Amino acid sequence: MDVPRGFSAIESSAEIVNMPLSMCCDWQGFTYTMSGWHYLCEMLREYKLKPKNNYRKSILKKYYDKYQPYSTFECFLCEEEYDPLRHSTPWVPLPWESAFRIRLSDNQHFGPNSNTFIRKEFVRTISLYHRLESQGYQPQENKDGYIRGHFLKKGDDYRFKVSGGQHRMAALGVLGQKDLHVKIQPDWKRVIDIQHIHHWEHVKNGTYSEEAARKIFNFYFETTGIEKAKKYGLL
Template sequence: MCNPDFNKIMKNNSSIIHVEVSKCCDWQGFSYTEDGWHYLCATLKEYIKQPSIKYENSILNRYYSAFQPKSLFEILLPNYKCNTETQDKHSFLPWGTPINMKAKNNQHFGPNSDTFTKNEFDRTIEIYKKIASEGYQPHRFRDGYIRGQFLKKYDDYRFMISGGQHRMAAISVLGFKTIEVKIQPKWEKLIDIEDINLWPNVQNGSFNKEEATNIFDAYFSTIGREKAKRLNLLHH
C-alpha cells in the first residue's frame, strides 16, 4: 500500500497539488534532493559561492561540454546492454511521455552554442534571484506552476518535472520542502509500474519489458550524483 500522503495526493481532484521537493526529479533522472545532483542546482550553488563567476568557467558550461548523449539509454541506463536497434531514435519514454532529444541547443545536455549556454546560465541565476526575493508565487503568472507527472513504484513515488526546471532548481537550493505543482496538460497524471503491459511503447515493441522496467527503475534508484561522478563534475 502506498504511503498515506501519496494516496491523499491521488485523491485530490484539484489542479494544484502539493508535493515534496525530495520526491522531484527531471526526465533524465537528475534529482533536486539535498544529497542528489542536478546541473542547474550545481550551477546555483557555485554562483552563490562565487557571484562573479562567468558562464565560460561555470559548472553548467562544463556539464554541457561533458554530457552529450546520443540516446535515451545513454542518459538513463549507461551500463545497460539494450536490445533495441533503434535506441538512438527514441523521443518518448516507454509509457508515452515525450522527451527532448534535440541534438543541439538543448537545455538538458550538450552540445550547445556559447550563446545558448550563456542564456541558460543567466536565466538560471535571474530566476533564482527572483524567487529568493519574492518567493515562489505561481498563481501570479500564466504557466507559473511547475508541471509534470507522477511515477509510482509500489509504495514510493516521484514527481517528474516537465516544465519549470529553473524554478525547481532555485526552489531546491533555497531549501523549500514542499511546492505547489500542476499536471502537465495532455499527460497522464500517474504512471504506475504495475501497468507496464499497457504502456503504449511497450505494446508497440519500441521497448521490451525489461528495458521499460529498467528505465522506470532508474528514477527511483539514482539521484543524479552517479552521472555527475561519471562526468567528473563532483570534485569542482
C-alpha cells in the first residue's frame, strides 16, 4: 500500500500517512526534534546523560513546578487576550475546536502535579523509551498503536498536531527517528486551514477575536517550544 507523505498527505483521504517528525508538534506547540524543545524529550536526553537521576532532580519535575499556566491563552504566550469579562472560563477551547476538557492537576501537559504523578510520568516515559529503542515503532502490531493527530495548514506550510501518543513521539524524537506512520484522529476535522478562520466555531461565537485566533494558530508555525522554555527558566 502506498502511504502518502508530507504535504501530499493533507490532500489525500488516507487514514494512515507518513509524517516527517520535524513537522509534528503537540497541542501547545512543543516540538520533538533537537532544533525544538519538548519537556518529555528533554527529560529523556537528561536521563541518557544521568541514568541514576531521581525524578525529583529531573527537568520534568522542574517543568511541572515552573510551568503552571492559568489559561489557554498563557499556553500560547498571549495572556493579554484573556478577558474575564468576555470569557466564562480561562480554559476556552482552541478557536477551531468544539470542546476542551482539561485537568488542572495531575495533567501530563503542565503543572501543578503531585509527586506521585510526576514519578509515574518519569518511569512510564523511560520504560517506553527503552521498549522503542529495542523494538522500534511498530504501530500495526499493537491495538491503537498509531500516533494520532490532524493537520494545521497555512498556505504551502503545515504542521501535524498530535492528539494521542505524546510519550511515543518524545521517545522517537530522542531516538532520532526522521519520519513515521501516523493515523488521522477519528472524528476530528482532517485539516484546519487558516483560510477558513471566519468559519471557526469560537471566532463566529465571539469567544476569540480574529486577531487572537490568528495568534494562536500562528504560534504553531512561529515557535518550537524553545521560546516557552526560555520564558519559564527551563533553558
